[in-house]
Amino acid sequence: MKAYPVVLLVLITFFVISFVTNLLGPIFPALIESYQIGLLLAGFFPFAFFAAYGLMSIPAGLIAQQKGEKFVILLAFLLAAIGAIVFVLLPSFAMAMFALFTIGSAMALLQVAINPLLRRAGGEQHFAAFSVAAQLLFGAAATLSPIVYSSLVAHIQTGSELGQQLSLFTQPNKDWLIMYALFAVISIVMLLVTSFMTIPKEQQSSQTLRLSDSLALFKDKTVVLFFIAISCYVGLEQGIANSISVFLATYHGVDPMTQGTDVVSQFWLLLTIGCILGLALLKVMDAKLVLKLFSIGAACSLVFAIFGSKEIALIAFPASGFFLSIMWSVIFSLGLNSIVKGHSAVSGILCTGIVGGALASPIIGFIAELSGDLRISLLVLFIPLGFILSVSFWAKPLVKNHTIQLIKKREALD
CATH class of the missing domain: 1.20.1250.20 (MFS general substrate transporter like domains)
Incomplete structure (x- = not known):
């Protein structure tokens, strides 16, 4: 099966994964300042995010095997949207742990689903090349994420017209929340786009x-x-x-x-x-x-x-x-x-x-x-x-x- 619209969807998904995954780096000092915590407690932010990979990747593979990659991708973007919205609305330390674990789980689901999907949609012989192209977009998103963050926060802090509108999605001393509000919007858009995509399931045996x-x-x-x-x-x-x-x-x-x-x-x-x-x-x-x-x-x-x-x-x-x-x-x-x-x-x-x-x-x-x-x-x-x-x-x-x-x-x- 070669389906280049599906390949494009997968490449965009890689971009989204990186945009979110590499967001913790630039906002890490702001998280410490916002919650008034030390490095030890602050270390639980990335831990909550990446621990989800260890817990969710194998179950994600099982779900993809039974339900198909499209189901997993839809579930992932739904979880990501919920996690981001919870983070924006209830940004306490405890809820931040829950939200980051939920978003991390979504990223694990996406990683597991889109790699075999990219292999199938682009052709097995072209998988290595398409995978490197995905890595290129992954790196581009990692470069773009802190730039977008600094730009949006600058608007909020200067009190511009755009900044006043953006501040509606943040709380005092938590300007960085705007990035998770943005990610909630991105997740919802990707959820809608994926729902309209035709993604054939991999041929499976009848054995569960x-x-x-x-x-x-x-x-x-x-x-x-x-x-x-x-x-x-x-x-x-x-x-x-x-x-x-x-x-x-x-x-x-x-x-x-x-x-x-x-x-x-x-x-x-x-x-x-x-x-x-x-x-x-x-x-x-x-x-x-x-x-x-x-x-x-x-x-x-x-x-x-x-x-x-x-x-x-x-x-x-x-x-x-x-x-x-x-x-x-x-x-x-x-x-x-x-x-x-x-x-x-x-x-x-x-x-x-x-x-x-x-x-x-x-x-x-x-x-x-x-x-x-x-x-x-x-x-x-x-x-x-x-x-x-x-x-x-x-x-x-x-x-x-x-x-x-x-x-x-x-x-x-x-």
């Missing part, structure tokens, strides 16, 4: 898939290996991103609030730009080879970032983001293309691996305190990176990514 059946997939060596690979990628990404500012301040005297923040922004920007090159390479090279080259590039960048001079580190850290750009997309596409059936259930298991990435930063901090050397602790990042590199050797996809033949072989005529 249960939770035990889904958990049984963990007995499949291939599924387990790709689950670990996804966990490794998220851990690697978060481990680098969360360590950049602290590392530069510790070893090179870089101000974490100014230049350090800029380097982190460059990391995400290059992660987005890298998708463009990755998208082009996937049209002319095998996905495993692209993953191998980018993994080696990431390893070299990390070595220079950790042991290089200040000038080298300022370049090498963002460069590592460039080489991380295609990893999620290629690993996910190789994983789904390596199994015969049950792609929605497997997608749920792979998305559960997202929550595993939360372990990277605590492990790095623990080793740093034991050794007294952040450089030594950052070496732990080469463990997940090494596993990702290994994927390029042992992965055996049943369907390879479609590539353009630059030199066509002359066919013999009978």
Whole structure:
């Protein structure tokens, strides 16, 4: 099945997921100020959001397997709208936890549903390329989200005509609520658009898939290996991103609030730009080879970032983001293309691996305190990176990514 309107819907959904997921970063200081809490309690905001991935991804895969992706997408946007509206109307600390968990659950449902749907709607051979295109939009939304936030809050604080209208959806000292009001509107619009879309269900066997059946997939060596690979990628990404500012301040005297923040922004920007090159390479090279080259590039960048001079580190850290750009997309596409059936259930298991990435930063901090050397602790990042590199050797996809033949072989005529 090739259905490019469905592909477009999926790509837009990726954009929406990123717009919401990366919203917590820029509003994090405002949340601390609004609720007058410390970093420990504030840490429960992202925890409530990302914990939903660990709890909801496998059930989401089961629902998608039984009810179809359209049902899951509609349910997700309904949950997202409810969570956002609750957040705007009742922004107490306790309700904020509930709202963020609800929105996180919606994002987990979407992630699980749209990956196998993109594979089916765009064609198995083109899945890796479309997945990288989705990652490109994901990065674009991550860049746009803080810009929209600062612009809307600026209107509210200056008391402009638009700002006065926007302030109706906020509360005193909680201007950031306008973003969740905006997200409620976006969720409702996406709910309506999806309801009018024709999204054929994947052909299923008559046997009912249960939770035990889904958990049984963990007995499949291939599924387990790709689950670990996804966990490794998220851990690697978060481990680098969360360590950049602290590392530069510790070893090179870089101000974490100014230049350090800029380097982190460059990391995400290059992660987005890298998708463009990755998208082009996937049209002319095998996905495993692209993953191998980018993994080696990431390893070299990390070595220079950790042991290089200040000038080298300022370049090498963002460069590592460039080489991380295609990893999620290629690993996910190789994983789904390596199994015969049950792609929605497997997608749920792979998305559960997202929550595993939360372990990277605590492990790095623990080793740093034991050794007294952040450089030594950052070496732990080469463990997940090494596993990702290994994927390029042992992965055996049943369907390879479609590539353009630059030199066509002359066919013999009978």
